[in-house]
Each structure stands twice: as C-alpha cells, then as structure tokens.
Amino acid sequence: MALQDMPHYASSAMDGWVVNGTGPWIPAEPGTRLAPHQASPIVTGGLIPPGGKAVLRSENAVLAEDDDGLPILTTGGSARPGEPRTGQHIRKAGEEALEGDLLVAAGVELNPAHLALAALGGYDELRVQGKPLVRLLLTGSEVVAQGLPVPGQVRDTFGPQLPAVVTMLGGIPGGQQKIGDSYPEWLAALEDVVPEVPGVPDLPADVVITTGGTGPSGTDHLRRAVAELGGRLLVDGVAMRPGHPAVLAELPDGRFVLGLPGNPLAAMMALCTVGAPLLAALGHGTMPAVQQVPSGTVIEPDPGRTRLMPFRLLYGMASPAQHTGPGMMRGLASADGVMVVPPHGVQLGEPVPAFALPWGPPIPAPEATPAKAKPKSGRAAAKPPAGPVDWSALLG
Ligand SMILES: Nc1nc2c(c(=O)[nH]1)N[C@H]1C(S)=C(S)[C@@H](COP(=O)(O)OP(=O)(O)OC[C@H]3O[C@@H](n4cnc5c(N)ncnc54)[C@H](O)[C@@H]3O)O[C@H]1N2
Numbered sequence: 001m002a003l004q005d006m007p008h009y010a011s012s013a014m015d016g017w018v019v020n021g022t023g024p025w026i027p028a029e030p031g032t033r034l035a036p037h038q039a040s041p042i043v044t045g046g047l048i049p050p051g052g053k054a055v056l057r058s059e060n061a062v063l064a065e066d067d068d069g070l071p072i073l074t075t076g077g078s079a080r081p082g083e084p085r086t087g088q089h090i091r092k093a094g095e096e097a098l099e100g101d102l103l104v105a106a107g108v109e110l111n112p113a114h115l116a117l118a119a120l121g122g123y124d125e126l127r128v129q130g131k132p133l134v135r136l137l138l139t140g141s142e143v144v145a146q147g148l149p150v151p152g153q154v155r156d157t158f159g160p161q162l163p164a165v166v167t168m169l170g171g172i173p174g175g176q177q178k179i180g181d182s183y184p185e186w187l188a189a190l191e192d193v194v195p196e197v198p199g200v201p202d203l204p205a206d207v208v209i210t211t212g213g214t215g216p217s218g219t220d221h222l223r224r225a226v227a228e229l230g231g232r233l234l235v236d237g238v239a240m241r242p243g244h245p246a247v248l249a250e251l252p253d254g255r256f257v258l259g260l261p262g263n264p265l266a267a268m269m270a271l272c273t274v275g276a277p278l279l280a281a282l283g284h285g286t287m288p289a290v291q292q293v294p295s296g297t298v299i300e301p302d303p304g305r306t307r308l309m310p311f312r313l314l315y316g317m318a319s320p321a322q323h324t325g326p327g328m329m330r331g332l333a334s335a336d337g338v339m340v341v342p343p344h345g346v347q348l349g350e351p352v353p354a355f356a357l358p359w360g361p362p363i364p365a366p367e368a369t370p371a372k373a374k375p376k377s378g379r380a381a382a383k384p385p386a387g388p389v390d391w392s393a394l395l396g
C-alpha cells in the first residue's frame, strides 16, 4: 500500500510560471507565498508554492515592463483565453494514489513496473516469496558431456536442457554435479547440502533433481541413499509410461529430491508431471494447465497403462509424434504438447487430456466440433489408421 500520497506534493507539469489569480501578474521570489496577481518562475516537477493556483507554460508567457519600468507578466504566444485555468498544469498531490491505497496485491508475480511502483510508493524493500533453488545431480558413469560417445557411452541429454527447463518451471538452477554409479558417490552427493558452484549463491538447495538410478538394478541407489539419510519417499513411481519410476522424496533438512529416470524422454515426462507442480508449489507459481485436445488418430488400448505421448498439432488435432521411445528426444523436440492417453485408448476426434511443454505456447482451445470424415457414398468408410499417423507429406 502507498506509504504516502503519490505524488506526495503538488508540482508543476510544465516549465513556466506558477500564478495566483488572473493576469497580469507581478513576479515574486520563487518559493514564496503568492498573493493574488503574483507569479513566480517554476520548472517541471517544481513544488507549487503556497498560493499557487495554476501554471502558465513558458511559451505562453510574456515578461515585459510596465509604464513604471517594473517587470510584469502577461499571457501571450498561443495562450487561449482564460489560460491558465485554475489547476492547469498542476499535478495534484495524491492524484496517482492516496496514502494507504493498494498498489500491488499480495500474490502477484512482480514485473519491473511493479518494482518501480513500489519504490514510488515509498518502499525500500519488498517481502517476496522466493523461487526454489534447484541443484542437479546427474548420475551414470557411461554419461559423457561432450564429443561423440563410443559404444557403451551416452551423450548427456540432461545437462544441456534441465537448467533452462527449471527456469521455465519457476525455479532457479543452482548448478550441476556429475557422478558415477557407486553408492558412496550417491550418498556423498545427496548429503552435500552446499556444493560449491561458481556463480551460484551459496545457499542450500530447495530441490535436488537427480537423473538415473531410479530402477531396480544394483547401480540404482536413489531409494537406498534417501533412506540412509533419514528421508522419506513421497511419490514412489507414477502409473504412467514413460517415466513410471519417477521418485519424489523429502530429506530431513527439508530438501526435496526429485528422482528422474535415466531414459531421456521418461525423465522429461516425470519432470513435467511431478517436477512442474512441485516447483510451482514451492515458488507460488501456477500449476501447468491440462486441457482437452481432439485426437487426430485412433490410439489402441494398452490395458493398465496411461501413456504420455508427445504430439504435433495438425489442423487443430493432435497426432502422436514419431521418435518418442523412452530414450529419445527427437519427438519431444518438435512436439506441440503431450497427450495423456488413458489405458482404454482414444477414438479419432475424441478429446484427450493434454498439457503444453514448459518451453512451448499454450495448447489452443479446441474448435467447437472437430470435423468428422464422412463416408463416401456406396463404399464403407475407410478404417482410420491405428497408431501414429505420418503427416509429414502435408507439412511439405
Ligand atoms: N528390470 C527392469 N529394468 C528397467 C525397468 C524396470 O521396471 N525393470 N524400468 C525401465 C524404465 S521404464 C526406465 S525409465 C529405466 C529407469 O532407469 P534409471 O532411472 O535407473 O536410470 P539408469 O538405469 O541409470 O539409466 C537408464 C538409461 O538412461 C540413460 N541415461 C542416464 N543418464 C543419462 C543422461 N544424462 N543422458 C542420456 N541418457 C542417460 C542410461 O544410459 C540408460 O540407457 O529403467 C528401465 N529398466
């Protein structure tokens, strides 16, 4: 709320003369009380002295001498009759806000203009809800961060994308650490509250995102390390494909650990479904919207599995992207969003829940009724294709 009236004093909106009453006026000392028919010079933003009733802009003022050789101010130039009207070119105190007026509602995401408004309202500091600081722990001795990997190695797909996605989801990326597959490395890295990262504030992370190690093999240590550190699992797997091994845990010091599966697409689906709400909640951000999009193809049932399928929008309908194996990135990179396909599958044109990608535009609202293909006369309707449709020919 405004700590004082804004503006907090009446000032001139023009360079010229502040006057009292009608002209001609006798010039007075700037800043002194003006009696009727007195005027004093003033600049834009200058304090209106007591008795000041209006401002005559300089280009409409003529300073001359009267018959006795004394200075006298009259209107001239392109001044209109009656100028200046009472109050003309005066910015009144409190015309933007009165003391106590609401300037910025609680819960608003501050933009630069809000900061300026708060400063104008008299604030030196604002209490804000911070964004969560997110550290990345990338695991896997086979993972290499540059060059062409030899067989048995894989190029790291997380280091290049996760910091940006964390930012898009409302977090602050707080550096990344790479470790191999041994349990002591896992334990030490999760225990380490403040890893030193150049350029990153030396604060404990709110969230640690790990990649890999969510599975059941001897090199998958996430759950064991969380347990040994006294943490508890909040989410241990999600009934979705890919991304089902996703883990959300909480450590005794309050840090959340988001365990993303090592498979690249699986990890991004887990980040969108578990990580996005977590970061939104910690940063008081907005939950990612889920909406309906008409399916551009028939998707067969897959009993017991909710499938997350990156899709491309064509003519307002969603068609599953190609190259969307759990270990792939190609389909996601060109996708317009992700369909949440229920285990019983989807019919052509049927609305499917879908969410936008953190880096993509919102999914457009569906049109009133999606066009239905009419059967040609005398022939049975062609059976809609099952599975992904290749629309690439239409794209040219
Ligand atoms: N016996 C079972 N095996 C697996 C199951 C299962 O249920 N039973 N689930 C599979 C699924 S689904 C997933 S997802 C993965 C989960 O794997 P982890 O989280 O344990 O991850 P890793 O085993 O360490 O790696 C899996 C895969 O991902 C590659 N990877 C790891 N980090 C990176 C990186 N930074 N960039 C690119 N690729 C990375 C890693 O090389 C592996 O190929 O488990 C399945 N297995």
Ligand code: MOO
Residues within 6 Å of the ligand: 240, 241, 242, 243, 244, 245, 261, 263, 266, 326, 327
């Ligand atoms: O989560 Mo895994 O496919 O389901 O990669």
